[in-house]
Amino acid sequence: xxxxxxxxxxxxxxxxxxxxxxxxxxxxxxxxxxxxxxxLKLHDERVxxxxxxxxxxxxGHAVLAINGTDVNGKYTYDGxxxxxxxxxxxxxxxxxxxxxxRLTSNEKLMLASMFHSLFAIGSQxxxxxxxxxxxxxxxxxFKLHCFQTLTGIKFVVLADPRQAGIDSxxxxxxxxxxxxxxxxxxxxxxxxxRCELFDQNLKLALEVAEKAGTFGPGS
Amino acid sequence: xxxxYTTEFKLMYGMLxxxxxxxxxxxxxxxxxxxxAFQTSRYKLHYYETPTGIKVVMNTDLGVGPxxxxxxxxxxxxxxxxxxxxxxCPLGQTVQSELFRSRLDSYVRSLSFFSARAG
Numbered sequence: 001x002x003x004x005x006x007x008x009x010x011x012x013x014x015x016x017x018x019x020x021x022x023x024x025x026x027x028x029x030x031x032x033x034x035x036x037x038x039x040l041k042l043h044d045e046r047v048x049x050x051x052x053x054x055x056x057x058x059x060g061h062a063v064l065a066i067n068g069t070d071v072n073g074k075y076t077y078d079g080x081x082x083x084x085x086x087x088x089x090x091x092x093x094x095x096x097x098x099x100x101x102r103l104t105s106n107e108k109l110m111l112a113s114m115f116h117s118l119f120a121i122g123s124q125x126x127x128x129x130x131x132x133x134x135x136x137x138x139x140x141x142f143k144l145h146c147f148q149t150l151t152g153i154k155f156v157v158l159a160d161p162r163q164a165g166i167d168s169x170x171x172x173x174x175x176x177x178x179x180x181x182x183x184x185x186x187x188x189x190x191x192x193x194r195c196e197l198f199d200q201n202l203k204l205a206l207e208v209a210e211k212a213g214t215f216g217p218g219s
Numbered sequence: 220x221x222x223x224y225t226t227e228f229k230l231m232y233g234m235l236x237x238x239x240x241x242x243x244x245x246x247x248x249x250x251x252x253x254x255x256a257f258q259t260s261r262y263k264l265h266y267y268e269t270p271t272g273i274k275v276v277m278n279t280d281l282g283v284g285p286x287x288x289x290x291x292x293x294x295x296x297x298x299x300x301x302x303x304x305x306x307x308c309p310l311g312q313t314v315q316s317e318l319f320r321s322r323l324d325s326y327v328r329s330l331s332f333f334s335a336r337a338g
Contacts, residue, residue: 004247026249058249100249107244114241121234122259125227127278131261139242140252158245 002160002210004142006173006202007108010190011152013116015109017193019202027064027099028056034092040083045073046101047082062101067094115156119146149174169209176201235266235274255287269294283332297323 008017038052040063047063064070066085069077076082085091103111119133137144143161147170148154155173157166180198181187187195235254242254256265258281265283267275267290275290275298301319302308308316327333 025247060243060249100247103244111241111244114237118234118237118241121230122257122264125231125234125264126259126261128261131259133259134257135259137238137242137257138255139246139250140255141246141248141250144245158247 002163003166003169003206004158004160006158006206007112007115007154007156008173008177008193009112009116009154009156012190013113014190015112016191017198018108018112019199019206021206025100025102026056026058027097028061029065029095029097030055030057031093031095034089036086040086042074042083047071047074048101049098057098060100061098063096064099064101065097112156115144115146116154119148119154145170147171147174153177163210165209165212169205172205172209173202176205231276235276239268252287255285265290267291267294273298279332286332289330293323293326297326 003021005018005020007015007019010016037054038057039050040047041050042048049057049059049061051059053059063082066076066082071077071082074082076085086094086096115134122134123131133146133148135146137146138161140161142158143163143166145157145159145166146154147167153174155170155177157170157173159166176198177193180201181193181195182189184195184197187193238254238257243250253268254266256263258264261281262278263281263283265277265279265286267287269275273294275293277286277290277293279286297319301322302314302316303310305316308314314320
C-alpha cells in the first residue's frame, strides 16, 4: 500500500479524523532460551528493545506477542507483567514476536497536535516573507503532505516517497470532507468526523490515487 | 561578533529536534537516514545529521532537489578539515574561523543551484 495514512486536523490542532491503510511493518518472531540476549526496557507502557540488535530485531522494536498471543502493552494477555514473565527461567523456551510498535489513538492525537505546531513554526522560520506552513516533509521511508484550507483545517497524508498525485488527492479529500462531513446536518464543526459516507468515499479516493500514481521499480 | 540570528537558531534547533522525534514515531518502517527535508510555499529546508550529532541545515528555493551529498561535503571537507582539525577552534562553541566562513561562502557560491539574485 503506497498511501500509509490520512489525518484531518482542526483549527485548534486537535485530530478529528485518522485512517490507516494496512502497511507491512517489519516483524520478526524468534524462539529464545534463557537468558535472553536482548536488553528490554519499559517505555511509554510498552516493552522495547534497548540493546542487542540482531536478525531483523532492531533497537526500538516492541514486544508484540509472546508464544503467539498478542501482548497488551506491558502486560501479557492474562495480566502478568511481560518483563517479569521473561525474567523467569521456568517460562523458557519462549517465542517472542518483535516489530515496530503501532501508534495508539492517544499517540496519534499527540502527534497531530505536534505537527500543527511544527506547521506554524515552519512559516516563522522562513527566510522569505509570506511563507505558508510545512507543505511537504520528506524522509527516506515516507513523505508527509499537508494541505491547509482557508478555514484552518489541515489534511495530512503519509505516503511512499515515490507516490505521485498526492496534491490532487489532498484537494479531493477536501472535496469529500465538504460534501459528506460539512453538509451532514448532524456533524458539528471541529468535532471528530463520524460519517460513514465520508469513510467510504475517502477509501475509494485513496484506491483511485494509488492506482493512478507512479510506483518505483519492482512494484 | 554579535550574532543577530540567535532567536532564529534556537527556534530552528527546537523545530528540528521535534521533527526528528515526530518522524521516528510516524514512520511505518525502520528508518536509515531519517528526516531529509521539508518545504513550504516559499522555501525548502534540507537537513543532514552526522552520527556525532553535528547538524548541517541549508535553506533553498523550491526547485532544488536532494542535496544530501552537498551537505555531507560541507561537513567532511569544510567543517572537519577547517574546524575540527584546527587546534585553536574549540569544538562545541560558535565557529569563529574566518577561513571556514570564506571557504564555505565560496563553496556555496560555486554550487550549480546557486544564482546571484538581488538580496
